[in-house]
Amino acid sequence: MKNIGILGLGNIARKMASTVNLMDDVNLYAVASRSIDKAELFKEEHFAEVAYGSYLELVQDENIDLVYIAVPHSHHAKLIELAINNNKPVLCEKAFTTNLEEAKRVIALAHEKKVFVAEAIWTRYLPSRYIIEQLLESDIIGKISLIDSNLGYKVVENERINKIELAGGALLDLTVYPINFTCMFLGSDIKNINSTVIKMKSGVDGIENVTFVYNNGILATLNTSVYSRLNRKGVIYGSKGYIEIENINNPEKISIYNEEGELSQEILPPEQLTGFEYQVNACFDAIDEGLLEPKQMPHSEILRMMEIMDQLRKSWDIVFPWEE
Numbered sequence: 001m002k003n004i005g006i007l008g009l010g011n012i013a014r015k016m017a018s019t020v021n022l023m024d025d026v027n028l029y030a031v032a033s034r035s036i037d038k039a040e041l042f043k044e045e046h047f048a049e050v051a052y053g054s055y056l057e058l059v060q061d062e063n064i065d066l067v068y069i070a071v072p073h074s075h076h077a078k079l080i081e082l083a084i085n086n087n088k089p090v091l092c093e094k095a096f097t098t099n100l101e102e103a104k105r106v107i108a109l110a111h112e113k114k115v116f117v118a119e120a121i122w123t124r125y126l127p128s129r130y131i132i133e134q135l136l137e138s139d140i141i142g143k144i145s146l147i148d149s150n151l152g153y154k155v156v157e158n159e160r161i162n163k164i165e166l167a168g169g170a171l172l173d174l175t176v177y178p179i180n181f182t183c184m185f186l187g188s189d190i191k192n193i194n195s196t197v198i199k200m201k202s203g204v205d206g207i208e209n210v211t212f213v214y215n216n217g218i219l220a221t222l223n224t225s226v227y228s229r230l231n232r233k234g235v236i237y238g239s240k241g242y243i244e245i246e247n248i249n250n251p252e253k254i255s256i257y258n259e260e261g262e263l264s265q266e267i268l269p270p271e272q273l274t275g276f277e278y279q280v281n282a283c284f285d286a287i288d289e290g291l292l293e294p295k296q297m298p299h300s301e302i303l304r305m306m307e308i309m310d311q312l313r314k315s316w317d318i319v320f321p322w323e324e
Contacts, residue, residue, distance in 0.1 A: 002284050003029035005064040005088075007055050007079055008071030009042045012093055016068055017046035019276040026280060032058035055079060059086040066091055066283055068120070072160050073167035074320070077102040080117060084109050089116035091283050095172035096121075098320055099313075100306040107299045116287050117299070118279070121180055124297040125278040128251035128269040129184060132236075132243065136185060140256060141238030147186060148237075149178040149248050150223040152230030161226055162202045165321055169204030170224045171309055178222035179308055181234050181248045182212060188304045191215045197316045200226070205316060250275045 004020055006013050009031060020028040028048045033039040036053030043051035052058045059067060059082055067083045069076060069092040077097045083090045084106065096119040097103045110117040123129065136144070151174050155161050161168045191213045200206040206227060212220040223230065234245040241264070246253040256265040272278075282294045293299045313319070 001025060001027045002065045003027050003063050004066050004068055004280070005030040005032065005058045005061065006048075006068045006070060007032050007058060007083075008069060008075075009033045009038055010070060013042075013068075013070040014046070015274060016070065016276055016280075017042070017048070019274040020280065021047060022273040023277055023280065026284070029063055030058050030061055055082060059083045059088050064088060066280075066287070069093060073098050073172050074165065074322075077106050080106045081109060084113050084115045084117065087113065087115060089283065089287055091118045091120050091279065094119055094121040095167075095176050095309065096302050096306060098167040098172065099323065100303065100310045103303055103306045107302065110292060110299075114292065116283070116292050118283050118286070118294045119297050119302050120276075120279055121176065121297060121305075122275055122279050123177060123180055123249065124184065124301075125282050125294075126250065126269070126272075126275060127278070128245075128254065129296075131254060131267060131269065132185060132245065132251075135243060135254070135256065136236070140240070141236065141242055142240030142259075144186070144218055144236060144238050146218065146237040147182055147220040147234070149181050149221075149234040150230045151175070151177050151232050151249060152223070152225035152228055154226070154228055156200070156206065156226045158226075162200060162204065164202055164204050164318075167320055168202070169200070169206070169318065170208060170226045171205050171312060174226065175205075175208060175210065175222065175224040175312075176305065176309065177249055178210075178224060178234075179305060182220045182222060183301075183305070183308075185236065186212075186214060186218055186220060188301075188308070189215050190308070193308065193311055193315075195312055195315060199316070199318075203318065205313075205318060208312075208316075210312065 030050040032052040039051035198207040210222040234248040
């Protein structure tokens with residue numbers, strides 16, 4: 001039985017806790033918050049064994065096999081380093097860090113200390129990813145010319161989303177998904193990136209339209225909003241048809257259309273517990289193999305995604321307080 005410890009006890013931590021409780025070979029061992037009362041309540045609600053009132057206490061617990069970090073982006077790098085320095089493998093929520101510099105630093109530390117580190121961008125680990133890859137490799141839609149994707153939820157009232165001091169905005173929370181969706185299937189050999197942004201009153205990004213122009217001539221368009229729920233679809237267009245993915249965040253249906261626009265096939269991804277189980281299993285598989293990174297989301301890809309997001313923020317003139 002593998003023991004997981006969770007740092008930060010918000011909504012995403014609740015989903016991970018619920019997932020772990022459904023798994024057969026993984027145990028929700030410990031939870032930690034800066035408030036012991038909150039940790040104790042979370043422990044009781046989610047059947048953890050131990051509650052800690054500090055993050056340090058959790059990462060020093062010898063019984064923990066993997067630390068899952070679910071705090072705001074602004075605190076990711078510091079807590080990844082805390083876990084690494086205590087020899088604890090880490091699965092950190094997306095976005096991995098707030099910028100490329102932080103990501104390089106913590107990954108370098110992980111390699112120096114020989115400690116496993118992964119990013120919890122769950123779409124990279126889902127079976128649907130491989131279904132789509134196999135369809136593209138089969139040439140069922142021919143030569144790709146365009147990918148379009150979008151993701152939006154009405155989260156504008158969320159305090160964390162509004163605060164620049166917590167690395168808020170749409171980019172690190174939402175746009176990270178269309179970016180990963182696009183790069184999973186097209187790679188990241190991008191010639192240039194163009195974008196338009198509408199900022200929130202606090203100065204962080206609220207709506208964005210991003211265009212990737214690839215060196216091979218393929219175009220990708222990405223749209224994100226914190227003001228409304230978008231249809232969350234991804235469409236991959238080819239010379240012989242197109243593939244439509246229902247919900248790029250966690251694909252519910254994959255539909256293949258021919259060049260006349262007629263539906264030729266529908267694929268439903270395998271049933272899942274919550275979808276989070278795949279990243280947990282991937283981490284433990286990699287750790288058991290003695291790897292420092294999961295095959296599904298290697299460190300080189302983490303760095304490339306952070307580089308793209310840094311480039312976007314720079315073009316929007318959005319600077320986090322610790323970067324000034």
